[in-house]
Amino acid sequence: MPQPLTYVAEPITVSALKASCAGCSMHQLCLPMGLDDEDITRLDKIIGKRRRLVRDERLYQMGEPFRNLYAIRFGHFKTYQVNAAGEQQITGFQMAGELLGMDAISGDRHQCDAVALEDSEVCEIPFTRLEELFGEVPTLLRHFHRIMSQEITREQNVMLLLGNMRAEQRFAVFLINLSARYAARGYSPHSFQLRMSREDIGNYLGLTIESVSRLLSRFKKQGWIAVDKREVSLLNGPHLKALAAGTEVCSPMN
Amino acid sequence: MPQPLTYVAEPITVSALKASCAGCSMHQLCLPMGLDDEDITRLDKIIGKRRRLVRDERLYQMGEPFRNLYAIRFGHFKTYQVNAAGEQQITGFQMAGELLGMDAISGDRHQCDAVALEDSEVCEIPFTRLEELFGEVPTLLRHFHRIMSQEITREQNVMLLLGNMRAEQRFAVFLINLSARYAARGYSPHSFQLRMSREDIGNYLGLTIESVSRLLSRFKKQGWIAVDKREVSLLNGPHLKALAAGTEVCSPMN
DNA sequence: CGGTATTTTGAGGTTTTTCAAGCACTGTGG
DNA sequence: CCACAGTGCTTGAAAAACCTCAAAATACCG
Numbered sequence: 198m199p200q201p202l203t204y205v206a207e208p209i210t211v212s213a214l215k216a217s218c219a220g221c222s223m224h225q226l227c228l229p230m231g232l233d234d235e236d237i238t239r240l241d242k243i244i245g246k247r248r249r250l251v252r253d254e255r256l257y258q259m260g261e262p263f264r265n266l267y268a269i270r271f272g273h274f275k276t277y278q279v280n281a282a283g284e285q286q287i288t289g290f291q292m293a294g295e296l297l298g299m300d301a302i303s304g305d306r307h308q309c310d311a312v313a314l315e316d317s318e319v320c321e322i323p324f325t326r327l328e329e330l331f332g333e334v335p336t337l338l339r340h341f342h343r344i345m346s347q348e349i350t351r352e353q354n355v356m357l358l359l360g361n362m363r364a365e366q367r368f369a370v371f372l373i374n375l376s377a378r379y380a381a382r383g384y385s386p387h388s389f390q391l392r393m394s395r396e397d398i399g400n401y402l403g404l405t406i407e408s409v410s411r412l413l414s415r416f417k418k419q420g421w422i423a424v425d426k427r428e429v430s431l432l433n434g435p436h437l438k439a440l441a442a443g444t445e446v447c448s449p450m451n
Numbered sequence: 452m453p454q455p456l457t458y459v460a461e462p463i464t465v466s467a468l469k470a471s472c473a474g475c476s477m478h479q480l481c482l483p484m485g486l487d488d489e490d491i492t493r494l495d496k497i498i499g500k501r502r503r504l505v506r507d508e509r510l511y512q513m514g515e516p517f518r519n520l521y522a523i524r525f526g527h528f529k530t531y532q533v534n535a536a537g538e539q540q541i542t543g544f545q546m547a548g549e550l551l552g553m554d555a556i557s558g559d560r561h562q563c564d565a566v567a568l569e570d571s572e573v574c575e576i577p578f579t580r581l582e583e584l585f586g587e588v589p590t591l592l593r594h595f596h597r598i599m600s601q602e603i604t605r606e607q608n609v610m611l612l613l614g615n616m617r618a619e620q621r622f623a624v625f626l627i628n629l630s631a632r633y634a635a636r637g638y639s640p641h642s643f644q645l646r647m648s649r650e651d652i653g654n655y656l657g658l659t660i661e662s663v664s665r666l667l668s669r670f671k672k673q674g675w676i677a678v679d680k681r682e683v684s685l686l687n688g689p690h691l692k693a694l695a696a697g698t699e700v701c702s703p704m705n
Numbered sequence: 706c707g708g709t710a711t712t713t714t715g716a717g718g719t720t721t722t723t724c725a726a727g728c729a730c731t732g733t734g735g
Numbered sequence: 736c737c738a739c740a741g742t743g744c745t746t747g748a749a750a751a752a753c754c755t756c757a758a759a760a761t762a763c764c765g
Contacts (some may be wrong), residue, residue, distance in 0.1 A: 278610070285615075302596050302600035303600035353562065354532065394711075394712090406711090426761095618721070649744065661745080665721095667744095
């Protein structure tokens, strides 16, 4: 979008800042976390173009050659694996400040699909350039290792959820997890919009869409949450947390 | 164990070689993969002491401060997560050449427990020293990233298993996966010993011990496998692979 | 406003778990 | 060498959780 000529000097600076890591509201959650100004500038220099995606648009697909990691500037994504039989499993929902594509490093090809759940924007981070920068900015390297490690831990927790929990507990974990992540981003932990369909939730939690719908209805009836379409409010946080932790026992599903 | 004086020159060299990455039979699967001799030597210098563990001994525990990664020299391990309610989920079975402890990088503390399934030996790899080495040996860094990425992908595949597959398919995937990993290590892909108990298998696959037992019996009755205690032979590999891939449909469990 | 996609709800079915019992192997001490 | 306890594994029957199928209700979108 071209600017009027009279604004040439001013707006270029402003938009450059906005498009930089330093000016990004997510930089304390994202890759540049903990970097000093000088190092952030170096990181900024290698960051490729921003890319906007509309809802349901695919960021990358399984089998595509791996070139970039992607940092989410705003919006939400889902990543999913597809097996030989064509069945898919959503492996995560990602939001602003989170990094996409790390599973592709090992095989030089993407190992899953990433799709925008709403209109979103990502920063392309060319991985070979990032690797070059690791040699110059040890802090960046260390933080990158932390991010990858965190992803491993996150997935282990999902395995715990899928392998050991009943439907009610899974759903409570799901809600509490979203709540905590919104809180970390300065949004309300008590009230938020589900950016994904019931079908996506079910797929992620290893349940059918009908089970998810019933859980929503039951949680609502019990007064633990309020639901209006995709807007959810947590009315009884402590109880939901207890359910999620497994402290409180599950009641049967009817 | 002191050597007789007459052997001072000879045996020190041999044992030093045996205890080094270059002399380790796993070095083409492990961290030093792809390094030239010089770089392997550098890696060798930072490797801490070997540690032997007896069956059921714990290598590390959730919450312990993180200092080392561990490379398995021989033996088998399981790693598991424990939630607030004390329920545990086995997140993986690891064998020689595989790396343990990567989930601990992010929080400076171990996020899971690792326990030896049989008498085993690991190399301690002090992580801060490894990080120092990354700056000098870019090949090592790249390979380390691949290993972490591979772990992320592996876990995504387990999520697919736990979230989308029926018991029969889960068990077939489990067997085929073990078979492939033994093949990669030069062992028979058709016949191997299960190092873990039925209970461990069930926990890992999100099933009860009874279900695992029934699956074993049924696979045996169908002639797909032979089982004698913990010794398993895959008698119909193609069919098991088809089951694992989801190409072949599941038969009910009776 | 009409058509489509998504969600909810109900009824019945299947898979897997739970509970209970028995079997088999292992090691120990007499 | 054998009885015995302990542990791990197997098998059966009943129950629970969750899924499938079907239909209705609601939301979405041009």
